[in-house]
Amino acid sequence: MEHDKIISVNNLKTYFYTNERCNRALNGVSFDIRKGRTLCVVGESGCGKSVTAASIMQLLPDLSRIEEGSITYHSDGEDIRIDKLPKNGKKMRSIRGGDIAMIFQDPMTALNPVYTVGFQISENLKAHTKMTTKEAHARSIELLTLMGIPNPEQRVNEYPHQFSGGMRQRAMIAMAMSCNPKVLIADEPTTALDVTIQAQIFELMMKLKKEFNTAILLITHDMGVVNEVSDEVAVMYMGNIVESGITKEVLTKPAHPYTKALLQSIPILGKGRNQDLKPIRGSTPDPYNRPVGCQFKDRCDFATDKCMEMPGEEIVEGNHMVRCWHYKEVLSNGK
Template sequence: MTKPLLTINDMSITFTSPDEADIEAVRQVDLTLTPGKTLALVGESGCGKSVTARAVLRLLDKNAKIPTGEILFDTGSGAVDIAKLKSDSLAMRALRGAEISMIFQEPMSSLSPVHTIGDQVDEIIILHDRLNKKQARERTVSLLDQVGVPGARDRANAYPFELSGGLRQRAMIAMALACTPKLLIADEPTTALDVTTQAQILDLLRQLQDDFGMAMLFITHDLGVVAEIADDIAVMYLGDVVEQGDVFDVFRAPKHPYTQALMNSVPRLMRKAERQRLTPIKGTVPSPKDRPVGCAFTSRCPHAFAPCPTVRPERTQIGADHVARCHLLTHVREEAMA
């Protein structure tokens, strides 16, 4: 068994609202990432995917806290509990960018508009690897060339607004890989791109992962992308991981009603005579303020029954690496044993 690189145990994240009440955005999440593997975190907007990822880098808002759980990261010389580190501590700054990097969702708002692409990549290299300006620029040009930026040396002197969306995203990837991190977090890195550029970026990420042997936490709501790039999948709903496991097992036999609903809402190619209407998920994701006491999916689940609104379901083991939180699984198992 490969030793886990990142292990999240029983992690919850709360935000303090203006009325000083704590709102639970993420509830008792358990995730594991191993070197060289990709874990996809999927779900609708507002389900807690980005908040979970930002907690790993301690980039949460000032009114956020991690009241329970641990985020264990293997540095090679021992495990560090990131949940106990302050966001501005020297220990956290040493990890951020060097050991753990992130590709943010929208490069135009994540890159500085008043600094060139080269200067922004140079800064990370100088900070973590202690190279001089000339050495850092040579590595920057090499990285930009490696991620497929044409005319890398000239592009290094360009500002973000002078580049296309695809080139800005490639520059963000180069910045994230500047110090060869062990863990790369990609927060919907292809959402704003056309399908051709999206395919190129996914191929690039797979190739770079093979080259560097890094683990990747890939956040998306596109199940087609998940099928193409992920080894494992965790499905989130309203801050809960409702189902997780090997991507093929989950896609072949989804057990949680929310995962099933996501799969059923994906458009499919059909002959004209076979065409059917899409099956959308009725309703919307509730606000964390209105979180049900029991199963988070209760208000939208077509199979909800007596215990769902009031009792949170336990994790049920379905296969060796496949688990789900659903009262239906427990109910069916109890009936089979009766």
């Protein structure tokens, strides 16, 4: 399966600096995004999910930088080291929005309020293709139609504030998909939407994946979504991937106490109201003042003195990876 990798992230360390303090937001993250597959990155707020996306897109804020590791984009016939490209250079700008597109968490901040939605989609098309203004306008209408937006001929000339939340998100997806990107990064694309719209948006993304063999990196904190839409999953905690593998294996046999705790904290459909839901005890440590060793140990039922040292990557079986000294106990402990 080597050949179908499209992005390889290897030992990525992205640090943020404020007031002479350092937050190791990503502390050695490695994963592959594959063509025609959906990889879900899941974890609590602040674990580094969005920083991962911003690192790949070269959209990191000023006081942060990639300290170590590599992000390689396997383009047709050449491997491009994204982490080595100047972030506003010509090459990066042609990749960003063309080959690798992103759907942001909040469409209201990602869409420009002073331009019509149609103008913003057309701009992207004209930047990455040889379309004329007229062709780009026609394609924008076509894209809005594909996204299920009613009266697209009229809507294309309207401004973001005239759209509802769900429609703004669809317009964002239309913009991201306008150039048939090879990789789509979706950062919690349905956070502010109701469940029916959420389902439609995921359906749209799955359809695009099937038709264009697009690779999708989906960032979410919702285990239900992971179960529905992903092929592979990476569970993130405090800047590290603590468990990863084929979604089905990870969700049915969680080997990391954190994955297990996440799964026990969500209700299961059809089990009624008497479910025993357990919130994860404690709270995430201060990123500027991290504990020594395993970052989860203070919230973990399996912790021992050994956890003062950071565990390495262990293979449970096949592609199923975990970083935990006690993963065998976690597995044998059942559900």
